[in-house]
Amino acid sequence: MLVRLDGNGRLNQRLYRGLRAAIREGRFAPGSRLPSTRSLARDLGLSRNVVLTAFAQLVDEGYAEGRGGSGTFVSSTLPDPLLAPSPYGARTKAPEAHPRLSAHADRVLALAPLPAVGRPPRAGLRYDFRYGVPAVAEFPQQIWSRLVARRARRMSINTLRYGRALGFSPLCEAIADYVRRARGVAATAEQVIIVNGSQQALDLVARLLIDRGARVAIEEPAYLSARQVFAAAGASLLPVPVDEHGIDVSQLPHGKDVRLAYVTPSHQFPLGGVLPLGRRLELLRWADEAGGWVVEDDYDSEFWYDGRPVEAIQGLDSTGRVIYIGTLSKVLFPSLRLGYLIAPEPIVPALAALKFLMDRHAPTFEQEVLADFITEGHFERHVRRARARNASRRAAMLDSFRELLGDRVEIVGxxxxxxxxxxxxxxxxxxxxxxxxxxxxRGLGIYSVAPHYLEPPATTGLLLGYACLTEREIRDGVRLLAEVIETLGK
Structure with a gap:
């Protein structure tokens, strides 16, 4: 408890004046409980009699009141109305409207739209087609809770200590094993870095590779938050056109000053093209010739519905030019905030050092639980079930649009x-x-695709997610959307 011994003289008087000042300044609010005399004496290194005497004077003068068996409380009304407490930490001078910030902060504030800070979800929506949100209600909470409880019961002292910047070793091993089997990624556990979501992975890559003015090739359109990370780092963004197959690799800028190309080859965000093998190999040739890097964001590759998935570009890389990013938010639940980055061996130490300087390491306990979830087979079982459910929801969405809006809409991705x-x-x-x-x-949440473009499209385009809705909700929501479209211009 921070209480000043105010002025000179006897200890009980100095303590009394310090407590009275704290009450007047509002650090102890009216009606709040004062610390016990025993704890205050212990914290300040005083005898309890000194504290009892100071408290007695506060009560005598009307600043405090004793409540039998409950302790001592600040009086609701102070003895002198003119001494009503001001809010603790009240400013005597208004803060600057435009304080001087770093160049990096100025670039962040110049982003449009400004990244959301604690933006709550819209209330009152019966059908919310928010994209990127999994069906969290279908996550196997009982299994996860059981794993959490088991880990908590068996918690060792190592869990409570600082961990590795690279992440919990068994989790790194589990992820390396999974992506080798599921995505054809060629990686060892030593190449895996556990991060607080793919957004932190993008920020780490930007800190590693981008100086102010560095040229960065990025899909047009592209994932908005990735574009903003690179812009905030001071990059000069070079938009590369996207067609139905993903990024047009033939349009990539050439030159040794292009630091990296950011791509989403398994499901181009937001337009959904799947980059064919020929373009993947051409992209690797470009990186080798330019001395640049390919940043492969494999954000939702677990969910594919026609044919077989194409293996990750990282698995085709023979020269160590690909940095692979994976996320768990689209598969498990967004608040978990764990993702992973897989990097060529030569840059792993630099990434680990940057991660350490940023936040030391991801939370160890959550990593331990996730490692159990993966190694015991729950993760892949959940992915299979989610893929089947999402396939049914996708079909319901496509059927509803074809039935209700037909040729009035074009669906991609x-x-x-x-x-x-x-x-x-x-x-x-x-x-x-x-x-x-x-x-x-009308209680319907729909979202524009335009913010993901540097040059907004001329036609209205909607970016609609379906994983968190039931098939019936999807059909009802599309029917409502069709009714709303009919009212445009009226």
Whole structure:
């Protein structure tokens, strides 16, 4: 307890003045409980009689009141109304409206739209087609809870100590084994770095590779938060066109000053193209010739519906130019905030050092539970079940649009992932704000694809997720959307 012994004189008087000042300044609010005399005496190194005498004077003068068996409390009304407490830490001078910040912070604040800070989900939506959100209600909570309880019962002293910057070793091993089997990634556990979500992985890559003015090739359109990370680092962004197969590799800029190309080859975000093998090999040749890096964001590769998934670019890399990013938010639950980054051996030490300086390491206990979840087979079992459910929801979404809107819409990106893009033919982009507002008034959450473009499209495009809705909710939601579209221009 931080209480000053105010002024000179006897200890009980100095303590009394310190407590009285704390009450007047509002550090002890009216009606709040004061610390016990025993604990305060122990914290301040005083005898309990000194503290009892100071408390007695506070009570005598009306600053405190004793409540039998409950302790001593600050009086609700102070003896002098003019001495009403001001809020603790009240400012005597208004803060600067535009304080001087770092160049990095200025670049962050210049981003449009500004990254959300604690933005709550919209309330009152019956059907929310928010993209990137898994069906958290279907996550096997009982299994996870059992693993959490088991780990808590068996917790060792090592769990409570600082961990490795690279992450919990058994989890790194489990992830390396999984991506080798599921994605064809060529990696050892020593190449895996556990991060607090893929967003931190992108930030680490930016800190590692980007200086101000560095040229970065990025898909157009692209994942907004990735583009913002690179822009905040000071990169000069070079948009590369995307077609139905993903990034057009032939349009990549050449030159040794291009630091990296950011790609989402398994399910281009947001348009959904799957990069064919020929383009993947061409991309690797580009990286080797340019001396640049390929940042492969494999954000939802677990969910594919037609044919077999194409192996990761990282697994085709023979020159060590690919940095692979994986996330668990789209598969398990977003608040877990654990992802992974797999890097060529020569840059692992630098990434580990950057991770250490950023936050030392990811939480150890959660890593231990996740390692158990993966090694005991629960993760892949959950992925298989989620893939089957998402396939049914995808089918319901496609059938509903075909039935209710037919040729009025064009759907892209539906063959993988947990979202699709729906273009409204003949509806100019200027109608988007009105469409979203009208839909929200009817309890329907829909989202524009435009923020993911550097050059916004001329047509209204909706980025719609379906994993967190039931098939019936999807059908009802699309029916409601069709009704809202009919009202445009009226």
């Amino acid at each position: 539906e063959n993988a992932g947990i979202h699709m893009v729906v273009w409204l033919r003949g509806t100019p982009a200027a109608c988007m704000h009105d469409l979203i507002a009208r839909a929200a008034d």
